[in-house]
Amino acid sequence: MIVRTLDEITDTERDVESENKNWRSKRIVLAKDGVGFSVHETVLQPGSINDFWYANHIEAVFVTEGEGELYDKDNDVTYQVAPGSIYVLSGNEKHQLRPKTLMKTVCVFNPPVTGREVHDENGVYPLITEG
Numbered sequence: 001m002i003v004r005t006l007d008e009i010t011d012t013e014r015d016v017e018s019e020n021k022n023w024r025s026k027r028i029v030l031a032k033d034g035v036g037f038s039v040h041e042t043v044l045q046p047g048s049i050n051d052f053w054y055a056n057h058i059e060a061v062f063v064t065e066g067e068g069e070l071y072d073k074d075n076d077v078t079y080q081v082a083p084g085s086i087y088v089l090s091g092n093e094k095h096q097l098r099p100k101t102l103m104k105t106v107c108v109f110n111p112p113v114t115g116r117e118v119h120d121e122n123g124v125y126p127l128i129t130e131g
Contacts, residue, residue, distance in 0.1 A: 004028055006041060014115055022048035031112035038112035044068070044103045053094040057109045060088045066103030071096040 006026055009015055014027040022045050029039040044050060044066075051073075063085045070079045070087055073094040081087065089095065097103075 002029065002033055002035070016115070020048075021045065022050050025107075027113070027115045029112070030115045032114065033112075036110065036112065038109045038115075040107045040109075040113075042105045042107055044097060044099045044105070046099050046101050046103075048099060050097045050099075051094075052097065053092070054089055054109070055092050057111060057113065058089060058092070060086060060108045062086045062106045064104045064106060066099055066101040068097060068099035068101070068103050071098065 006028070009026045009028060014030070015024070016027065017024045023042055025040045025042040027038065027040050029035060029037070031038060042061075046066075063081050063083055065083055067080070067082045070081050071077075072079070073096060074091070075093070079085075079087065
């Protein structure tokens with residue numbers, strides 16, 4: 001059984017902030033936990049523009065706080081997201097998240113991330129496996 005709190009993750013190697021300070025991600029469950037997925041709480045800053053493309057992972061994002069727009073770059077569709085919204089990047093869609101207010105989300109990745117990934121110039125996480 002795994003039991004963790006956000007407080008115990010804060011300011012550890014599992015607490016990652018983007019270089020531009022647009023988002024902060026607390027990696028609650030990672031690949032090394034051996035459960036087949038990873039879970040993060042990600043907080044995004046209001047007014048930020050965040051380009052992502054998880055070419056190697058399926059991501060599900062549940063919005064718990066705040067409001068914003070999700071732009072599906074592959075299909076040229078914009079969605080309004082707010083608490084209670086979920087989106088699943090089931091086709092590895094390139095997307096842009098534009099929070100209108102401070103936005104908190106819970107993200108699940110499959111395959112799980114290791115916590116060592118860094119977004120490349122396209123917003124992609126490389127596929128890193130625990131070994």
